[in-house]
Amino acid sequence: MGELRLMKGNxxxxxxxxxxxxxGYFGYPITPQSEIMEYLxxxxxxxxxxxxxxxxxxxxxxxxxLYGGAGxxxxxxxxxxxxxxxxxxxxxxxxxxxxxxxxLVNIVRGGPGLGTIQPSQADYxxxxxxxxxxDYKMIVLAPASVQEMSDFAKLGFELAFKYRTPVMILSxxxxxxxxxxxxxxxxxxxxxxxxxxxxxxxxxxxxxxNRDHIIITSLDLDPAGQERxxxxxxxxxxxxxxxxxxxxxxxxxxxxxxxxxxGLSARICQKSMDLARAKGIKVGLLRPISLFPFPVNPVAxxxxxxxxxxxxxxNAGQMIEDVRLSAGCSVKIEHYGRFGGIIPTPEEVVKxxxxxxxxx
Amino acid sequence: xxEQFAKLDIRKxxxxxxxxxxxxxxxxxxxxxxxxxxxxxxxxMEVLDEMDIQDKTIGVSPVGCSVLAxxxxxxxxxxxxxxxxxxxxxxxxxxxxxxxxxxxQGDGDLAAIGTAETIHACNRGENFVIIFINNGIYGMTGGxxxxxxxxxxxxxxxPYGRDVATxxxxxxxxxxxxxxxxxxxxxRQAVHTPNHVRKTKKALRKAFENQKLNNGISFVExxxxxxxxxxxxxxxxxKWMEDNMFPFYPLGDIKVDGKLVEKAEVTKKE
Amino acid sequence: xxxIKGDIVINVERCKGCEVCIAACPFTVIAMAKxxxxxxxxxxxxxxxxxxxxxxxxxxxxxxxxxxxxxxxxAE
Numbered sequence: 001m002g003e004l005r006l007m008k009g010n011x012x013x014x015x016x017x018x019x020x021x022x023x024g025y026f027g028y029p030i031t032p033q034s035e036i037m038e039y040l041x042x043x044x045x046x047x048x049x050x051x052x053x054x055x056x057x058x059x060x061x062x063x064x065x066l067y068g069g070a071g072x073x074x075x076x077x078x079x080x081x082x083x084x085x086x087x088x089x090x091x092x093x094x095x096x097x098x099x100x101x102x103x104l105v106n107i108v109r110g111g112p113g114l115g116t117i118q119p120s121q122a123d124y125x126x127x128x129x130x131x132x133x134x135d136y137k138m139i140v141l142a143p144a145s146v147q148e149m150s151d152f153a154k155l156g157f158e159l160a161f162k163y164r165t166p167v168m169i170l171s172x173x174x175x176x177x178x179x180x181x182x183x184x185x186x187x188x189x190x191x192x193x194x195x196x197x198x199x200x201x202x203x204x205x206x207x208x209x210n211r212d213h214i215i216i217t218s219l220d221l222d223p224a225g226q227e228r229x230x231x232x233x234x235x236x237x238x239x240x241x242x243x244x245x246x247x248x249x250x251x252x253x254x255x256x257x258x259x260x261x262x263g264l265s266a267r268i269c270q271k272s273m274d275l276a277r278a279k280g281i282k283v284g285l286l287r288p289i290s291l292f293p294f295p296v297n298p299v300a301x302x303x304x305x306x307x308x309x310x311x312x313x314x315n316a317g318q319m320i321e322d323v324r325l326s327a328g329c330s331v332k333i334e335h336y337g338r339f340g341g342i343i344p345t346p347e348e349v350v351k352x353x354x355x356x357x358x359x360x
Numbered sequence: 361x362x363e364q365f366a367k368l369d370i371r372k373x374x375x376x377x378x379x380x381x382x383x384x385x386x387x388x389x390x391x392x393x394x395x396x397x398x399x400x401x402x403x404x405m406e407v408l409d410e411m412d413i414q415d416k417t418i419g420v421s422p423v424g425c426s427v428l429a430x431x432x433x434x435x436x437x438x439x440x441x442x443x444x445x446x447x448x449x450x451x452x453x454x455x456x457x458x459x460x461x462x463x464x465q466g467d468g469d470l471a472a473i474g475t476a477e478t479i480h481a482c483n484r485g486e487n488f489v490i491i492f493i494n495n496g497i498y499g500m501t502g503g504x505x506x507x508x509x510x511x512x513x514x515x516x517x518x519p520y521g522r523d524v525a526t527x528x529x530x531x532x533x534x535x536x537x538x539x540x541x542x543x544x545x546x547x548r549q550a551v552h553t554p555n556h557v558r559k560t561k562k563a564l565r566k567a568f569e570n571q572k573l574n575n576g577i578s579f580v581e582x583x584x585x586x587x588x589x590x591x592x593x594x595x596x597x598x599k600w601m602e603d604n605m606f607p608f609y610p611l612g613d614i615k616v617d618g619k620l621v622e623k624a625e626v627t628k629k630e
Numbered sequence: 631x632x633x634i635k636g637d638i639v640i641n642v643e644r645c646k647g648c649e650v651c652i653a654a655c656p657f658t659v660i661a662m663a664k665x666x667x668x669x670x671x672x673x674x675x676x677x678x679x680x681x682x683x684x685x686x687x688x689x690x691x692x693x694x695x696x697x698x699x700x701x702x703x704x705a706e
Binding site for chain 1: 415444
């Protein structure tokens with residue numbers, strides 16, 4: 001059993017980053033995620049592991065610090081919330097184009113614009129469908145507990161370096177702020193310079209005599225070259241789709257109806273499921289954990305078996321588009337959500353199921 | 361006897377007193393004829409060669425005419441987003457403290473979109489070298505006005521001349537950053553005559569030697585011509601630069617070893 | 631009797647005809663050729679034997695196309 005602690009989601013992802021061997025955190029304060037950097041500063045990871053923590057002058061500077069660190073093979077991360085993540089989009093596109101690994105944490109708040117500081121799930125499109133310019137994807141993991149905030153930091157870094165891609169933990173203000181029991185994993189030491197160069201022969205670390213100089217860039221002014229880059233990226237994303245789908249099925253064996261929800265909404269749906277079953281409604285829950293790659297086949301399979309699907313997400317209907325694309329068949333699919341930082345109650349979700357799916 | 365001297369062939373390896381450094385990749389530069397970028401690249405690479413730090417140097421190139429600098433410099437490099445090179449360099453140097461790190465930026469990169477990154481890297485006293493090529497115009501994108509374009513100077517977006525009332529005055533970033541405690545060495549040089557080139561090389565050498573001291577930013581501005589943007593021949597553009605750019609951007613050391621230089625030295629012209 | 635003699639070799643295919651070297655040379659050793667190179671640039675050529683190997687031209691050349699030789703020579 002690993003070390004047990006009662007922690008906030010924000011604190012858990014920060015502690016996990018130190019333990020995962022992160023080399024550098026570069027970020028900017030924004031509510032409701034500032035505790036991530038505050039925790040890191042308090043912990044003095046430079047003394048614990050040599051990890052650099054720097055408060056940058058903006059989110060724009062932060063993501064570009066990540067680009068610099070990642071280009072030299074370092075394990076780097078940042079965190080922000082919705083408007084700050086918007087500022088980072090150019091940098092994310094650059095890192096995807098240059099095939100650089102990094103961990104991004106978005107503690108989503110209500111929007112659009114300056115919005116509010118309470119939780120929301122309205123950055124699904126931004127994370128999964130682009131956000132930045134050009135044809136790129138990044139792996140998006142949606143934690144639904146403080147435990148997953150810790151576990152996904154380690155997993156996120158592993159996937160980032162496995163595929164040379166940005167990886168995003170798409171959380172929200174509630175999970176970031178709530179306190180739960182966490183079992184922390186044993187610390188992994190930061191890589192030595194030799195280990196880094198062995199793991200990342202593509203990184204710009206200083207040109208020795210025995211190789212050509214390395215250039216980290218996302219520019220190729222020759223269209224044929226740029227097309228080759230894009231084909232390579234697309235091939236990579238196909239491999240991700242085949243190998244990195246993660247999801248959870250709860251109570252689906254006998255389900256006649258289905259909730260599909262991620263993150264905080266999935267927690268609410270679990271309670272709604274209990275309430276509905278107590279009324280005799282046989283409803284199950286499919287919780288996508290990886291939003292990209294989306295669990296297309298699991299959704300397609302289960303959509304054929306149920307009479308209706310309620311997609312519960314705290315936005316105006318974003319993941320539901322991927323559910324519809326995946327289901328492909330004629331099962332009834334409806335959306336239920338609240339906006340602006342309002343969190344739906346389990347009771348209203350059951351009511352929505354009854355009215356929109358069962359009744360309607 | 362003069363005839364005999366004239367005919368003697370001295371083109372032998374042992375007689376070479378100047379040749380292109382191996383730290384410049386052996387390919388044609390993409391810069392316009394006469395552009396100061398080429399000379400600045402060469403001085404930088406000669407300094408790295410003489411200090412024997414090719415394997416310990418990581419450079420960051422900008423967006424602008426020198427976006428392809430990484431194709432010409434035989435060192436490991438990262439191409440930054442427009443204006444963001446000091447952010448990249450900050451992270452690189454903090455996580456690789458034993459490497460020599462520099463940014464190489466133009467006037468739009470450093471003084472327009474990158475103003476915050478420039479000022480904050482200088483303010484934090486990061487330990488890398490910033491090389492700032494100031495030609496008072498946006499070359500790569502076709503000659504638009506830059507923050508450093510002179511009053512009344514024509515550009516494609518100030519076709520009647522820069523009107524300071526609506527477009528603001530030119531920005532002297534070098535004097536600005538010299539005020540910050542985080543800058544250790546701040547100087548302004550040129551590369552249009554052999555003497556100026558030699559001085560620039562000395563300045564760059566000093567900047568990289570400073571990096572060993574961990575005392576903050578060394579900021580080397582190089583005032584350069586842009587004959588394409590200014591619509592002149594290279595030789596005429598160098599003359600125009602002497603007559604117009606240098607009075608506004610005076611050459612010389614502005615800050616040495618962490619101390620501002622007395623004003624009298626700054627206004628001394630070559 | 632010894633004297634310093636210099637010589638320059640210009641990579642004419644890389645020369646872009648900017649003429650900055652001509653302005654830098656103290657002895658008018660360099661002038662522009664009438665011909666153009668493969669890129670269409672007129673290029674710099676050595677037009678006399680007065681070169682002293684001072685390296686001014688090479689130092690100021692933006693494209694680093696000049697290699698400079700210098701030797702102390704004696705005539706028999």
